Amino acid sequence: MDINSLMNQARQFQEKMTVIQDELGRKSVTSSVGGGLVQATVSGKMELISLEIGREAIDPNEAAMLQDLVVSAVNDALRKAQDMARQEMRQLTGGFNLPGLF
Secondary structure, three states, X not given: XXXXXXXXXXXXXXHHHHHHHHHHHHOEEEEEXXXXXXXXXXXXXXXXXXXXXXXXXXXXXXXXXXHHHXXXXXXXXXXXXXXXXXXXXXXXXXXXXXXXOO
């Protein structure tokens, strides 16, 4: 394998990576906790897009419970987004996990 071929493969890999990252930015996952009281939606780029809190969950005497539900929903949505990103990247890498990508 010559250096030009290697450089060409690296460029193609980078182009495909850019396409996948753009696609992930358009995708999202949602997590619902507390029987639907709290929903968090996260993009494939690991950004919180929306957070919905049902009226039933808003009780000044239960602030700690609401905080726990929000943290749980966001963390679960982030895990789902990471899994989605890993699956997309596996397609690019032929099934290999490359540390640091997601």
